[in-house]
Amino acid sequence: MNRIVKSSLLLLSFTTLLISCKKSEALSEEVMNDIATEAPISSSAAVEKKDSTRKFVRTADLKFKVKSVPQTTYAIENITNKFGGFVTFTNLQSNIIDQYETKISQDST
Structure with missing residues (x-):
């Protein structure tokens, strides 16, 4: 048995x-x-201008831990544009490592 x-x-x-x-x-x-x-969406800073005479000088490979990958990427592109720079290529990548969910009863709020 x-x-x-x-x-x-x-x-x-x-x-x-x-x-x-x-x-x-x-x-x-x-x-x-x-x-x-x-579909990838990009800010206006990443749009390549056809009549531009600017030369490409530097490359950057940045890695950050942020809450919103797209929002942070667009902010970096806009800051680059603000200071006279330009972005030729953007590769958005997001890796969620951990996620916790806690149930809260209505009487707790």
Whole structure:
């Protein structure tokens, strides 16, 4: 009897694990599809002017930890434009490392 219970629990655990992994994989595919369909939007600082006589002098590779990647990127581009610089290429990249959610009941507010 004890052996049957252990075997059943093991089988149930294994089945649950397989189902969970499939759901996670499907969710990852949905997220990747959403990311791939988003069109990049850029600020006016990144627009290349056709009649410009300016020469490209420097390159910069910047890495920051910020709350909003697009908003920060556009702010950097606008500051560059404000001081007479220009942006020829922008590569937006965002990696969410950790995310915490805490449920708060209505009586707590």
